[in-house]
Amino acid sequence: MTDEYANEHEHDLEAEYLSASDATVLDIYYRDTSPTIDVVVPCPSCSDPLRVSARVDEVVETDMELPIDDSEGVYD
Numbered sequence: 465m466t467d468e469y470a471n472e473h474e475h476d477l478e479a480e481y482l483s484a485s486d487a488t489v490l491d492i493y494y495r496d497t498s499p500t501i502d503v504v505v506p507c508p509s510c511s512d513p514l515r516v517s518a519r520v521d522e523v524v525e526t527d528m529e530l531p532i533d534d535s536e537g538v539y540d
């Protein structure tokens with residue numbers, strides 16, 4: 465993979481090549497009236513960090529205990 469390719473492509477997100485353990489939550493804030501979560505993930509093609517803004521459209525309770533302990537491998 466060349467630098468030229470990395471500069472030209474549009475960093476398409478392909479969910480099948482991303483995993484939760486690669487994602488880092490940067491910020492949670494209101495955009496207009498919607499809660500929005502910014503996450504940084506590596507581009508599946510070139511590994512450049514990509515800032516992804518995701519609007520919250522569903523909120524449900526979950527059985528997970530907080531704080532989540534990374535050592536338990538909840539993402540496996």
Ligand SMILES: [Zn+2]
Nearest residue numbers: 475507509510
């Ligand atoms: Zn890329």
